[in-house]
């Protein structure tokens with residue numbers, strides 16, 4: 020406490036001047052955010068150092084004051100890094116904890132740091148810096164997962180499995196093609212992530228509480244020092260906007276929906292009923308009672324965790340709904356959902372990026388399953404069309420052949436030629452080449468099709484494109 024300030028009941032508060040009584044003990048805990056926003060300390064200190072440099076450039080601080088502040092903040096950062104910092108709930112949040120400690124260490128100069136600034140533009144800056152760093156980590160994990168998928172797709176281009184609609188066997192597809200379908204979903208997530216980063220990367224610093232400041236500040240300078248692409252144009256909007264948090268959760272929710280769809284298929288495919296793939300033991304766990312069990316916990320948990328991120332999206336939308344401009348204390352509630360959403364997305368991506376390259380396919384089982392479900396029925400219809408039969412009639416003919424196959428418990432390719440010819444005399448000896456799985460996929464050789472040669476090309480193209488991604 021400065022000697023020239025008379026002590027008030029809220030003397031320990033940085034804002035205590037106008038108060039006649041101390042804060043209620045419960046209210047102090049209720050309004051504090053330091054238990055969770057201490058996570059922003061690195062961004063808070065980076066923002067303060069940039070602000071101090073700008074104040075010195077503008078002649079508001081001397082070079083010596085700037086250096087004392089910068090040195091003090093760096094020392095505090097080192098102490099927090101090393102776990103040597105005592106956070107105080109009485110000091111409410113990360114911003115006031117650090118500022119008080121700075122003043123305790125370097126004296127009255129520390130009190131000059133907050134010139135031309137408010138916690139409102141400070142916290143808005145901190146969260147944007149924090150989320151920007153998180154997005155970069157998440158984007159790198161996403162790229163790692165996509166690379167794993169494309170590599171596996173290249174190896175498995177020739178592995179044939181049943182493709183499904185309505186979870187009923189539909190047509191044979193390449194396993195690699197299926198993996199590349201997942202990659203397409205994730206590719207869109209990546210571009211949404213970058214898009215969200217670009218819109219977010221503007222500096223609120225200088226908006227102060229809401230109306231800006233009377234000091235001759237240089238907002239472009241702090242923006243540049245902090246790696247922002249520019250400044251928020253309107254001071255009211257700068258302190259009240261949390262769109263970026265909502266956008267991130269929206270992008271994250273959709274990404275998690277994609278991971279949950281992948282997870283669901285992995286769970287199905289590892290079941291004894293499908294038995295299409297195996298996952299390494301190190302990504303599974305056993306049962307405490309059933310000795311035979313090997314449970315796909317990682318995909319199950321990813322599937323389950325997807326709900327959290329959508330929940331946080333809804334929470335943030337409701338948080339911001341109807342808030343008047345500009346800053347409101349409500350906004351303090353943005354952090355926990357945002358932190359948890361980012362942690363969840365990052366951890367789920369890591370789990371999948373680590374696990375997916377080690378999936379082992381069982382080509383024999385996949386093949387067997389594809390042969391069991393009349394998956395080449397469409398190929399037979401297309402064959403009849405090539406012989407001059409209209410598609411609708413061909414569909415009818417093949418439907419009857421399938422019914423015969425069901426009755427005889429045989430695939431179309433296992434029915435004798437004479438039986439097939441009983442349904443249409445357009446059927447010849449050459450029919451068996453289209454009834455094979457290999458013939459079926461090879462015939463779909465157009466762009467985006469499942470022919471193994473196309474899948475190999477698509478996987479190679481994906482890998483080339485992924486290798487060109489630049490870390491932000």
Ligand code: ARG
Pocket residue numbers: 052056112138139142346348350351352
């Ligand atoms: N802890 C606050 C938050 O997270 C910091 C900003 C507080 N500003 C204020 N005027 N009370 O939003």
